[in-house]
Amino acid sequence: xxxxxxxxxxxxxxxxxxxxxxxxxxxxxxxxxxxxxxxxxxxxxxxxxxxxxxxxxxxxxxxxxxxxxxxxxxxxxxxxxxxxxxxxxxxxxxxxxxxxxxxxxxxxxxxxxxxxxxxxxxxxxxxxxxxxxxxxxxxxxxxxxxxxxxxxxxxxxxxxxxxxxxxxxxxxxxxxxxxxxxxxxxxxxxxxxxxxxxxxxxxxxxxxxxxxxxxxxxxxxxxxxxxxxxxxxxxxxxxxxxxxxxxxxxxxxxxxxxxxxxxxxxxxxxxxxxxxxxxxxxxxxxxxxxxxxxxxxxxxxxxxxxxxxxxxxxxxxxxxxxxxxx
Amino acid sequence: xxxxxxxxxxxxxxxxxxxxxxxxxxxxxxxxxxxxxxxxxxxxxxxxxxxxxxxxxxxxxxxxxxxxxxxxxxxxxxxxxxxxxxxxxxxxxxxxxxxxxxxxxxxxxxxxxxxxxxxxxxxxxxxxxxxxxxxxxxxxxxxxxxxxxxxxxxxxxxxxxxxxxxxxxxxxxxxxxxxxxxxxxxxxxxxxxxxxxxxxxxxxxxxxxxxxxxxxxxxxxxxxxxxxxxxxxxxxxxxxxxxxxxxxxxxxxxxxxxxxxxxxxxxxxxxxxxxxxxxxxxxxxxxxxxxxxx
Numbered sequence: 001x002x003x004x005x006x007x008x009x010x011x012x013x014x015x016x017x018x019x020x021x022x023x024x025x026x027x028x029x030x031x032x033x034x035x036x037x038x039x040x041x042x043x044x045x046x047x048x049x050x051x052x053x054x055x056x057x058x059x060x061x062x063x064x065x066x067x068x069x070x071x072x073x074x075x076x077x078x079x080x081x082x083x084x085x086x087x088x089x090x091x092x093x094x095x096x097x098x099x100x101x102x103x104x105x106x107x108x109x110x111x112x113x114x115x116x117x118x119x120x121x122x123x124x125x126x127x128x129x130x131x132x133x134x135x136x137x138x139x140x141x142x143x144x145x146x147x148x149x150x151x152x153x154x155x156x157x158x159x160x161x162x163x164x165x166x167x168x169x170x171x172x173x174x175x176x177x178x179x180x181x182x183x184x185x186x187x188x189x190x191x192x193x194x195x196x197x198x199x200x201x202x203x204x205x206x207x208x209x210x211x212x213x214x215x216x217x218x219x220x221x222x223x224x225x226x227x228x229x230x231x232x233x234x235x236x237x238x239x240x241x242x243x244x245x246x247x248x249x250x251x252x253x254x255x256x257x258x259x260x261x262x263x264x265x266x267x268x269x270x271x272x273x274x275x276x277x278x279x280x281x282x283x284x285x286x287x288x289x290x291x292x293x294x295x296x297x298x299x300x301x302x303x304x305x306x307x308x309x310x311x312x313x314x315x316x317x318x319x320x321x322x323x324x325x326x
Numbered sequence: 327x328x329x330x331x332x333x334x335x336x337x338x339x340x341x342x343x344x345x346x347x348x349x350x351x352x353x354x355x356x357x358x359x360x361x362x363x364x365x366x367x368x369x370x371x372x373x374x375x376x377x378x379x380x381x382x383x384x385x386x387x388x389x390x391x392x393x394x395x396x397x398x399x400x401x402x403x404x405x406x407x408x409x410x411x412x413x414x415x416x417x418x419x420x421x422x423x424x425x426x427x428x429x430x431x432x433x434x435x436x437x438x439x440x441x442x443x444x445x446x447x448x449x450x451x452x453x454x455x456x457x458x459x460x461x462x463x464x465x466x467x468x469x470x471x472x473x474x475x476x477x478x479x480x481x482x483x484x485x486x487x488x489x490x491x492x493x494x495x496x497x498x499x500x501x502x503x504x505x506x507x508x509x510x511x512x513x514x515x516x517x518x519x520x521x522x523x524x525x526x527x528x529x530x531x532x533x534x535x536x537x538x539x540x541x542x543x544x545x546x547x548x549x550x551x552x553x554x555x556x557x558x559x560x561x562x563x564x565x566x567x568x569x570x571x572x573x574x575x576x577x578x579x580x581x582x583x584x585x586x587x588x589x590x591x592x593x594x595x596x597x598x599x600x601x602x603x604x605x606x607x608x609x610x611x612x613x614x615x616x617x618x619x620x
Binding site: 036083086087089090091093094095097098099101102105106108109236240243244247251276277279280282283284285286287289290291294295 | 359406407410411414418419420421422423424425427428429430431432433434435436439547551554555558562587589590592593595596597599600603604
């Protein structure tokens with residue numbers, strides 16, 4: 001039955017993967033307009049702390065908290081994004097990295113509200129709160145042959161999966177729209193894009209803010225899935241992790257960020273049996289990756305090849321013979 | 327009191343300056359940010375601990391050993407993580423950044439594995455020697471750190487401006503292709519630059535060990551981030567800017583600890599660079615060109 005297959009630990013990892021995919025997309029979006037932002041860990045922290053504090057102190061519903069977390073992160077995104085327009089390349093990377101560090105130091109020192117480096121605990125858990133509502137309607141996970149615990153984690157995964165599908169769908173649509181083409185043009189050549197009549201100020205701030213909103217959203221989800229956050233969760237290492245998701249997977253395509261986030265979340269878990277060495281291996285993989293495939297695992301030719309081979313297979317099953325006569 | 331704080335600030339600042347010099351040399355020549363520099367610095371500090379506290383050998387041997395090890399690390403960094411990416415088609419400017427991040431993750435966890443997570447004391451014979459000048463106390467260590475730093479800076483400046491190798495380095499920094507057309511062995515110059523930068527990091531590691539008497543695997547990260555802040559402050563690739571920026575940051579941090587909220591000490595560097603980047607992207611000492619910050 002379902003109850004035998006489902007392991008809460010695996011579900012937990014799946015929910016981390018899904019949150020990391022949102023983070024991966026958040027940096028992909030800023031990169032798609034040619035801006036390298038390392039501040040996404042900071043925006044994630046803003047989203048997480050906003051939502052956690054609102055739900056703990058004001059008993060706000062979780063969904064409202066998460067949305068407000070994303071909104072507040074987005075406001076900070078606009079505030080940082082506009083002055084950051086003056087910078088590009090490494091300068092932007094260091095300035096945004098600096099922004100993330102400042103945010104972390106504020107979380108550590110603003111003890112009256114954030115409880116400093118101890119962190120916030122007792123954040124309402126997304127799955128458990130939903131489970132309570134389900135209970136009120138008279139639903140019992142036993143009807144599906146599940147234990148309470150399994151059901152809670154399954155709920156979280158399902159919600160995150162739904163969110164992910166919506167986000168990926170939205171951003172694929174956006175890439176094919178006027179906005180996506182403007183981003184691509186700015187990435188290719190900013191001056192040429194401007195001379196073609198693209199409002200680069202608007203589109204660069206838009207992509208920066210979208211990244212910030214997504215990171216804040218992911219942070220808020222993270223807070224309610226972990227039920228505990230501390231400033232160390234949103235430090236330098238997180239910023240680097242997020243960057244690696246996109247760079248490792250391939251920064252040209254949204255699928256790269258998705259693949260990178262999935263692979264890089266599973267890798268440390270898969271290497272758990274040699275846990276003493278796993279981060280060293282992580283480092284070696286990064287070095288080797290840049291030496292042999294610096295554009296990331298998934299790039300445009302690979303995707304084309306993949307689509308072509310998929311089509312060929314389909315062609316065979318439908319019979320190539322008929323095509324010859326057409 | 328104020329004078330003592332200024333002395334502390336200058337001591338800290340001269341160490342920062344040496345770390346930043348390593349960053350700025352590599353950025354000046356290669357145009358990349360070496361994220362592994364902080365970790366090479368940390369390895370240098372650990373070599374110092376190993377030689378002085380564990381083996382009980384004198385300090386000058388620690389300096390030689392740290393320089394030796396970091397030179398090897400620098401060579402390997404250039405050979406393994408940087409050279410394969412150079413001149414390759416379709417490599418984005420982010421690739422060297424990522425691969426040096428890979429090296430930094432590797433080194434941090436390696437030393438975490440070998441030395442453990444805790445603080446290691448750095449014992450040396452003259453930690454407690456101090457002078458009383460009027461009402462202020464000066465430690466011999468502080469003088470030593472300051473003298474070593476200044477000597478390094480002077481030697482480096484001389485080397486860069488007067489010797490043939492230094493000229494080759496500056497030519498390579500100006501334009502790699504033109505320099506190689508004019509007969510500069512750019513491959514060797516780049517390797518030399520990365521090696522010198524790493525050796526500077528190793529020396530700075532021992533100086534920090536001497537100054538704070540504690541060494542841990544995480545110190546590379548915070549020092550690396552501050553080094554980045556300093557080269558922004560002083561202007562990317564600008565040697566004199568790195569020295570001045572380092573001293574400024576050291577003084578500013580000491581003053582914040584002494585007269586402000588010590589919790590915000592680590593934020594000083596970044597709040598400053600955010601403002602610097604927005605008001606004067608070329609850095610305080612940078613040349614005013616349209617391309618600065620781009």
